Amino acid sequence: MNTPDPISPYRDLTPAQFEAIGQRFDAIRNRVRGELGRRDADYIHALVRRQRQLEVGGRVLMILPPTWPLGVAALSAAKILDNMEIGHNVMHGQYDWMHDPAINSKSFEWDTADTAKNWKKTHNFEHHTFTNVVGRDHDVGYGLLRMSEDQPWEPRFLFNVPLAVVLHTFFQHFVAVQNMKLEDFLIYKTKTREQLAAEFKPVWNKMRKQLARDYLWFPLLAGPFAPLVLVGNVVANFTRNVWACAVIFNGHFPEQAEQFPESVLQNETRGQWYVRQLLGSANFSGGKLMHIASGNLSFQVEHHLFPDLPAHRYHEISPEVQAICHDYGLPYNTGSFWKQTASTWTRILRLSFPTGKRREATPVNGGTGGAQTPSLPLAA
Amino acid sequence: MSHQRTTRSALRALPLRRLLASRFVQNLTYPHGVDHYLAPLDATWSLTEVRAAVTTIRQQTHDSVTVTLAPNDNWRGFCAGQYVRVSVDVAGVCHTRCFSPANSARTAGGALELTCRIGPRSVVSRYFATTCKVGDVVRMAPAEGTFALPETRPAQVLFISGGSGITPVMAMLRTLLDDGHTGRIVFLHYARTRADQLYAAELAALAQQHANLRVLPVYTREVGTGADGHFDAAQLDAGVPGWTQMEAFLCGPAGLIAAVQDVFAARGVAQRLHVERFAVTEKVGAVAAPIAGEVRYVRSERVAENRGANLLDQAEAAGLHPECGCRMGICHSCTTRKLSGRVRDLCTGEVSGTGEEDIQLCVCAPVGTVTLDL
Numbered sequence A: 001m002n003t004p005d006p007i008s009p010y011r012d013l014t015p016a017q018f019e020a021i022g023q024r025f026d027a028i029r030n031r032v033r034g035e036l037g038r039r040d041a042d043y044i045h046a047l048v049r050r051q052r053q054l055e056v057g058g059r060v061l062m063i064l065p066p067t068w069p070l071g072v073a074a075l076s077a078a079k080i081l082d083n084m085e086i087g088h089n090v091m092h093g094q095y096d097w098m099h100d101p102a103i104n105s106k107s108f109e110w111d112t113a114d115t116a117k118n119w120k121k122t123h124n125f126e127h128h129t130f131t132n133v134v135g136r137d138h139d140v141g142y143g144l145l146r147m148s149e150d151q152p153w154e155p156r157f158l159f160n161v162p163l164a165v166v167l168h169t170f171f172q173h174f175v176a177v178q179n180m181k182l183e184d185f186l187i188y189k190t191k192t193r194e195q196l197a198a199e200f201k202p203v204w205n206k207m208r209k210q211l212a213r214d215y216l217w218f219p220l221l222a223g224p225f226a227p228l229v230l231v232g233n234v235v236a237n238f239t240r241n242v243w244a245c246a247v248i249f250n251g252h253f254p255e256q257a258e259q260f261p262e263s264v265l266q267n268e269t270r271g272q273w274y275v276r277q278l279l280g281s282a283n284f285s286g287g288k289l290m291h292i293a294s295g296n297l298s299f300q301v302e303h304h305l306f307p308d309l310p311a312h313r314y315h316e317i318s319p320e321v322q323a324i325c326h327d328y329g330l331p332y333n334t335g336s337f338w339k340q341t342a343s344t345w346t347r348i349l350r351l352s353f354p355t356g357k358r359r360e361a362t363p364v365n366g367g368t369g370g371a372q373t374p375s376l377p378l379a380a
Numbered sequence B: 001m002s003h004q005r006t007t008r009s010a011l012r013a014l015p016l017r018r019l020l021a022s023r024f025v026q027n028l029t030y031p032h033g034v035d036h037y038l039a040p041l042d043a044t045w046s047l048t049e050v051r052a053a054v055t056t057i058r059q060q061t062h063d064s065v066t067v068t069l070a071p072n073d074n075w076r077g078f079c080a081g082q083y084v085r086v087s088v089d090v091a092g093v094c095h096t097r098c099f100s101p102a103n104s105a106r107t108a109g110g111a112l113e114l115t116c117r118i119g120p121r122s123v124v125s126r127y128f129a130t131t132c133k134v135g136d137v138v139r140m141a142p143a144e145g146t147f148a149l150p151e152t153r154p155a156q157v158l159f160i161s162g163g164s165g166i167t168p169v170m171a172m173l174r175t176l177l178d179d180g181h182t183g184r185i186v187f188l189h190y191a192r193t194r195a196d197q198l199y200a201a202e203l204a205a206l207a208q209q210h211a212n213l214r215v216l217p218v219y220t221r222e223v224g225t226g227a228d229g230h231f232d233a234a235q236l237d238a239g240v241p242g243w244t245q246m247e248a249f250l251c252g253p254a255g256l257i258a259a260v261q262d263v264f265a266a267r268g269v270a271q272r273l274h275v276e277r278f279a280v281t282e283k284v285g286a287v288a289a290p291i292a293g294e295v296r297y298v299r300s301e302r303v304a305e306n307r308g309a310n311l312l313d314q315a316e317a318a319g320l321h322p323e324c325g326c327r328m329g330i331c332h333s334c335t336t337r338k339l340s341g342r343v344r345d346l347c348t349g350e351v352s353g354t355g356e357e358d359i360q361l362c363v364c365a366p367v368g369t370v371t372l373d374l
């Protein structure tokens, strides 16, 4: 079983095994859902309070030169918290059971250019249902990059690396227009200018309010210190962009994580869906702060298995997930943040070229279905 | 209390409110909104939401609790007889229930008085009786309901209530008296025992002060104390002569309502009777029932037979196009407000309560008749 086969576990596991895997994951989900209560509510409330303190504090401190760096750091942290551990997770419906309109996936709006509505479509539905399926999951390259062997090579992918840098820098705006699938207009010509304009309207409506707030109204409010505030806001947005993009890339594009052809979707069972989520995601290890700052997407594997369980629970269920992986010889992808980053960028570079191939010599994790310990260090 | 008053008037100061509601402040606080940033200053502050601070908590009877609330400036008042939706946080979950305020609609400052019965399955009432503290803040919605005193006051008014159904008619009585109503008023109230009667002392005192008011308490489980036993025509004829000439307002348990309706219909004065029902009596345990009932889509004004499948499939089969995505319970695009009825979670097999709540259509199947805000 040394041929590199990206979807080997699909071949190795029997239907009965898939069924059993599905039941074990379902059992975890149902148990945790039954446990949700005061502790989770307190956690998210505390986080919302902390985010607000950082945001208000950051905006105030930024006005004066001596406290400017502190202000920028606080606002960057506030935006990261808002987008990751609060926004992303609340919009997944992780806290819908609280029935609190302020912390509900139906009503929450976040501090980024993308509208909550578009995000819930491209992310919650397309990305989470069709995870890493080339052609269905737009997060595979955002229409801009070549991130999988299954994407046919085009000359524009020679710029994979510089374009990846651009994507990181302007991440919030790329995400905002993600739903429009710009490449369909620019490159594949399957979309008309009119269609594009109609789709851009609601996006621009939000984008301009975000831009005006950070680059016009707050600088204006600072009077003579307007330039300080303007630059501070640029830095805070940039920091959030790069961090969010890096976290997301580390979650799906280290070399361990697999991409899938569309054929896997045919008659996919719940058990197979779970396994695909597992194979297509990768964790990175770190301390508590790292987990919170990444919105617990450091537990990308757990997040993809259970996208609507409160993310702060992922580290608690991680051992159970690892046990299931162990029992069925499935990989539990993880590594340090920097290791995953290096691996991701290697992939970006490798796939710039038409010959981009998976590491030929490395045997694929997951072998013949027997119990096997994952070869990578497990997250604590 | 004094704390509440100062903070509330701070927001009431018009220039501040106007500033906070201004376009400029909205632009600065986008996308979270002004309220989000006011919350840490005072939990009752809001530009849009009705919120109220609990000002007193007392128990009149062993299975009821009476709280008074001081709503913020967004409260627009109510017509005596209407109800309000009140949401409280219990163990991290926001629970919403409807209560009819019992106070006069003329109460100064818009203060509200809710008297809630504590049943075996009450969550919100129990919260008021046990964990709630003076100063806690609850969320409310504007008053609703068509059970209300008519603008042109009837010459003679008959109130009939049972148990905690007393609250909306109590509000009507108090409002009438505050407005100086001079016509004849009879208040017929059913309680199990003397110890169970809500507002007993106040009703007695009001009857003393107002010559046009007669209060007739009836104790259904205390025989031989004068008026006793359950409602019937003879009792009404004896206690309230000429009642067919009176405009009647009724609220109470289902049994009482049915009995009163029968008597009014038999005498041909059904149109004089105005009814408010509270809490449909639920049959606990009758859930693993065969596929039955119907699915009602309120906004699309459609009704279809319950076919047992998940609600997303059923809605689509009925020609609706609810928002949806994964169809497997993970993306929450299909989350919809259930207005009433029970649903079974197809992942856990758990059956919901009958109340209003958000559900995921794709993983919920109706258990009997379900009404959706769709």
Ligand code: FES
Pocket (backbone or CB within 6 Å): B323, B324, B325, B326, B327, B328, B329, B330, B331, B332, B333, B334, B335, B360, B361, B362, B363
């Ligand atoms: S359609 Fe995705 S949760 Fe129902």
